[in-house]
Amino acid sequence: MSNPEILRGLVLAILLRMNAPPRRIAHLDMDAFYASVELLRYPQLRGLPVVIGGARRREDEALRLVQDERGLAGIPACAFPLLRDYTGRGVITTATYAARQFGVGSALGLMKAARLCPQAILLPVDFDEYRKYSRLFKAIIVEIAPQMEDRGVDEVYIDFTDVPGGQREGGRVLARLIQRAIFERTGLTCSIGVAPNKLIAKMASEFNKPNGISIIHEADLQTRIWPLACRKINGIGPKADEKLARLGIHTIGELAARERAWLIEHFGKATGAWMHEAAHGRDERPVVLASEPVSISRETTFERDLHAVRDRAELGAIFTALCEKLAGDLQRKGYVAKTIGIKLRYDDFRGVTRDHTMDRPTDDAKAIRHIAGLCLKRVPLERRLRLLGVRVGSLQSTAQGRESASNRPQALTKSASPTIDSIATTKQLF
DNA sequence: TCTGGGGTCCTAGGACCC
């Protein structure tokens, strides 16, 4: 492309931008999603502390215990015992708000949670059911506002900018409409933040949980965002937060007060510059309507730690089953993979990975099992194992998968025409 | 009695090619 053409494109983009409405990006987060779906099924549990976690079924006993303790009739036989009777591995995936009062929540070990809230009712996870509701609420959103980015089972970004009515009251009117439509058609509540970009919208959706709406404008940065902990920035995790704390930085405002060069000095070129932008509320990332998967994996934590030699048969069977599931995933989704790898976790929780890239891609369970087996041989196997996983990458789409590549609702296959933002944005933050 | 399962992106060194 010649220079005049680039220049013309730039000028055009700038002119278009001057006339464009301000960017309004929404982040929508379903409230206690898994737990709320379970409460739809078992309304008897409403108001009681319930946790959903990775655990195994003990059906008859569960029913009896729940009835004895609570006098609750009709709790289905899939309900687990009360948390205090639970023994075994696993963590909480979601907890109802009634359970959160006791300080239990996502990622907390079940045994630890049992001490905090022994009377909580424990339910097994049912991903098929959650996926069903996930598709449903996303389809409802897309009918109203088609520019939606899928961020997992219970979260999306929505570009309100060019949706009719999307600018009214800074996005509040449209947010309310979506919230109501989802509630009326699913019985589920969600929280929505609307802001000039994804970064701020994501933080804003947390402000009024549950069932809340928060509208943030550029001018609110200092009053609403700067007092928050750095950890509230999506992308600053425990490690970065700890390092910031060591440097005497606790709030986003304190982060914003540091020079860009100083941040780069301490966190590297990319991360330092990004932190500086984020602290000033700047984020030009577009809402991405569809994307291809990069990798697919299956893993499992054993009920008890297994030894490669002493538990060889058991381990082998699990390994083969993982490869078969993975091959099934590939075939169902319509991909073949060139890279195959394994992941394992020892009893001391340290983990290792090994992978191998082939000349030709495959989706065959036996081929995957063979390569994964070679990877496993390259790893020390003296310690007992806690977890084993199989992963494929370097994916290529086959002609047509039986399940479409993306999980987008049918109504929205209509592709995104390039937006002003994608024209004007020369570099992305992430 | 620790700590699930499924992902993405980044970094960094080495191989290999031009």
Added chain:
DNA sequence: TCTGGGGTCCTAGGACCC
């Protein structure tokens, strides 16, 4: 005979997110 520099791919690990 000494030693360049860029680009891409592969592998391992780690941070982070839902």
